[in-house]
Amino acid sequence: MYLAKITIILRKSILDIQGKAVHHALNSLHMNLVEEVRIGKFIEMKINTGDQEEAVRITNEACKKLLANPVMEDFSFTVEKISEGFGI
Amino acid sequence: MYLAKITIILRKSILDIQGKAVHHALNSLHMNLVEEVRIGKFIEMKINTGDQEEAVRITNEACKKLLANPVMEDFSFTVEKISEGFGI
Incomplete structure (x- = not known):
């Protein structure tokens, strides 16, 4: 089991009203x-x-396909191994 | 100049609909x-x-007073020294 921690932030060139x-x-x-x-x-x-490379691949795919807007946002992430019973 | 990076997330006991x-x-x-x-x-x-302790104090105060909801959310942060001309 892996835990991916993803941060997504507006590109520097885009005004962040919030x-x-x-x-x-x-x-x-x-x-x-x-x-x-x-x-x-x-x-x-x-x-x-159980495979860290697969966890990285899935996280990258999730960011590109769903979580981040590639035109306006940059994303970065880390993945770390956790024990099975670990709640987020 | 310091850059604070703050993450705020719903407590585990609270259902995260999103x-x-x-x-x-x-x-x-x-x-x-x-x-x-x-x-x-x-x-x-x-x-x-220029004072790291002051940066930590300000970040902590900002989280407690404005950024996080202490009843529903947990926050954590890091502060790191950056050069003056560094844009976020």
Whole structure:
């Protein structure tokens, strides 16, 4: 069993409205040292295989086909072996 | 300048409807080895300080006061030093 941890974030060239709103809210809370905020998605996937290469392949395919928008977003991930009974 | 990378995810005890929907969609795409999916947020924050402890304190405060819902979500983060001109 493998656990994939995926982060998906808007490309740098694309304006992150949600991040701007959060940045503004943080400044309103007197956290003025925060200069820029970007918001993306974090996804955990449990994959039922004993083969790390297969886990990487499945995670990559899931990102490309479903989870990330390849035009607007960049993704990165790690996979790590977990024991069978491990809950995410 | 420090870059904080924050992940926020629903607590294990709380049903993740969005994760269930993505899990179902992945199975429809014949990725049947995926067993469980949980979806959260990933946030990058640039913090204008030279002091790592201050960066950690600000990130922790931002998570507790604004970014995470302490009843339903768990958060974790890392902070790393970056050069001044580094864009997120």
